[in-house]
Amino acid sequence: MIKVEFHNREKELKRLMKIAEFEPHTIYFIFGPINSGKTALIQEFIRRLGKDYVVFYVNLRGKFITDYQDFTRILFKFEKRKREEILKEILKTTTRFLSTRGIPVSEGTIDLILAKRKTEDVFEFIEDYISDIAKEKRPIFILDELQVIKDIEIDGKLIYKLFNLFVRLTKELHICHVFCLTSDSLFVERIYSEAMLQGRADYMLVDDFDYETTVGFLRKYSFDDEEIDLAWNYFGGKPVYLIKAIENKDTLEEFCEDSLEIRCGQILDGLYKLKKRDEKTFKLVLDLFETIKEDGVKYKSLNDALEWCIDKNILFANPIKRVVKPQSKLEYLAIKKVLDDLS
Numbered sequence: 001m002i003k004v005e006f007h008n009r010e011k012e013l014k015r016l017m018k019i020a021e022f023e024p025h026t027i028y029f030i031f032g033p034i035n036s037g038k039t040a041l042i043q044e045f046i047r048r049l050g051k052d053y054v055v056f057y058v059n060l061r062g063k064f065i066t067d068y069q070d071f072t073r074i075l076f077k078f079e080k081r082k083r084e085e086i087l088k089e090i091l092k093t094t095t096r097f098l099s100t101r102g103i104p105v106s107e108g109t110i111d112l113i114l115a116k117r118k119t120e121d122v123f124e125f126i127e128d129y130i131s132d133i134a135k136e137k138r139p140i141f142i143l144d145e146l147q148v149i150k151d152i153e154i155d156g157k158l159i160y161k162l163f164n165l166f167v168r169l170t171k172e173l174h175i176c177h178v179f180c181l182t183s184d185s186l187f188v189e190r191i192y193s194e195a196m197l198q199g200r201a202d203y204m205l206v207d208d209f210d211y212e213t214t215v216g217f218l219r220k221y222s223f224d225d226e227e228i229d230l231a232w233n234y235f236g237g238k239p240v241y242l243i244k245a246i247e248n249k250d251t252l253e254e255f256c257e258d259s260l261e262i263r264c265g266q267i268l269d270g271l272y273k274l275k276k277r278d279e280k281t282f283k284l285v286l287d288l289f290e291t292i293k294e295d296g297v298k299y300k301s302l303n304d305a306l307e308w309c310i311d312k313n314i315l316f317a318n319p320i321k322r323v324v325k326p327q328s329k330l331e332y333l334a335i336k337k338v339l340d341d342l343s
């Protein structure tokens, strides 16, 4: 079996390690185009952490959260052991401690937590719990796919309460690093302009591989210059597409053309549906397609056309630089081809 090894990202890893070494003082939002390797990067970061660190990684992808109980079941991992035993394991381990299923707590705590009908109380519980760990170790809390809970209301907007907890853990108490990952740029845009996070959050872009990184990656799988050119010209540095290119190396040209055709079909399908529903936005999307450049274009504020393209993962908006660009090279090629087809 051919296994794809984690590749490069040394610059990003160095930055993450630096952040981890420093006292927590801000929430970090890790954002980037879809499938750019955010989750893979954070996993590698966790692997490299030393024994002082205690990591709680929670991935909200695919999680169905409608109420308070759903949310607590995701945040916590209920164990048969007593609180003291759990804490002992966390503090005494000789490698970094990692829980990928939420914060481990004893089963005896279930009732206590669920009885706390208010999210604020649960967050107080987490604060106390993390404070205890922080006396001896360095806790890191990572929430992947944060946008899953962007609109959830549990006696008020859940996300704001969560942000309050994160501000408390970082800026106020300095006891826990907090990293939030998302590829939803409409959501990042919202967070970025959120008053309650001003000066309390930092942003780290994880983009697709650059050209050199892509070449290095493909060389590992014996791509020659011509094959590298072909893959780069169709897929740019998006890891997920490159992995598929490696898988289809023997029929690379055909695979590239098929991929483009499929992506064009998807975009056209979306456009026809949009046209039926909202002719005005449809026309604006086509205008936007005309003006979009591979490296992106500046935008001032989002409008319906931009939002539609972002929502359909055709374009990616970077609210910090205020640049909107195709999600990848494949999307760029598809946009231009769709315009040709429609003209």
Ligand SMILES: Nc1ncnc2c1ncn2[C@@H]1O[C@H](COP(=O)(O)OP(=O)(O)OP(=O)(O)O)[C@@H](O)[C@H]1O
Residues within 6 Å of the ligand: 004, 005, 006, 007, 008, 009, 032, 033, 034, 035, 036, 037, 038, 039, 040, 041, 182, 183, 239, 240, 243
């Ligand atoms: N640096 C890397 N080296 C090797 N493979 C990578 C690397 N980065 C990402 N990948 C692979 O590319 C695929 C997409 O990566 P990943 O899921 O981390 O992206 P993501 O940005 O988290 O995606 P999403 O937008 O869905 O959250 C995965 O299969 C992953 O293993």
Ligand SMILES: [Mg+2]
Residues within 6 Å of the ligand: 038, 039, 040, 144, 181
């Ligand atoms: Mg991810």
